[in-house]
Amino acid sequence: MSETRILGICGSLRKASYNRRLLNVAREELAEGSQLEVADLAGIPIYDGDVEKAGLPAAVQRLKQQIRSADALLIVSPEYNYSIPGVLKNAIDWCSRPPQDNPFRDKPLAIMGASAGLLGTARSQYHLRQVAVSLDMHVLNRPEVMVGQVETKFDAEGRLTDAKTRELVHKLMVALANWAQRLHVA
Numbered sequence: 119m120s121e122t123r124i125l126g127i128c129g130s131l132r133k134a135s136y137n138r139r140l141l142n143v144a145r146e147e148l149a150e151g152s153q154l155e156v157a158d159l160a161g162i163p164i165y166d167g168d169v170e171k172a173g174l175p176a177a178v179q180r181l182k183q184q185i186r187s188a189d190a191l192l193i194v195s196p197e198y199n200y201s202i203p204g205v206l207k208n209a210i211d212w213c214s215r216p217p218q219d220n221p222f223r224d225k226p227l228a229i230m231g232a233s234a235g236l237l238g239t240a241r242s243q244y245h246l247r248q249v250a251v252s253l254d255m256h257v258l259n260r261p262e263v264m265v266g267q268v269e270t271k272f273d274a275e276g277r278l279t280d281a282k283t284r285e286l287v288h289k290l291m292v293a294l295a296n297w298a299q300r301l302h303v304a
Contacts, residue, residue: 124155127194162212181212202246202249228297
């Protein structure tokens with residue numbers, strides 16, 4: 119694999135969310151030979167088995183194809199009520215259907231997130247790791263990027279001003295590219 123194609127998925131729909139900003143920082147901090155495409159979860163309807171029987175919605179089909187085409191995934195998400203935002207869980211649930219057509223299987227995955235709390239997104243990342251195990255993904259263990267007190271890390275224009283956070287994001291993106299390369303060879 120000469121180039122690592124990473125699909126970025128943001129667990130927040132807001133265009134100016136801190137997590138979307140963090141995803142943009144990941145694009146700036148890619149490892150050499152990597153590219154990042156960003157998925158859009160906005161058009162994905164609430165999961166409904168009756169709708170699934172009639173055929174997967176176009177937005178779900180598009181996301182499934184993006185996942186299949188990617189060498190690795192990066193999920194950047196806030197924490198809602200100690201867990202994964204509903205929009206993210208809904209998209210994952212849709213894309214994992216039907217079970218024999220699971221595009222997540224064997225995908226390398228990196229996770230990061232930002233929140234106003236002191237723990238960053240520790241709890242939601244733990245839950246997302248459990249979901250990833252269920253889907254047979256290969257979660258990158260380190261570095262962990264859980265940005266707490268995020269409002270102090272970005273300026274009014276949305277630029278990351280915290281050097282330590284930028285360094286962690288860079289290390290994560292390099293580790294993800296290396297992880298994808300290692301798993302591709304195996």
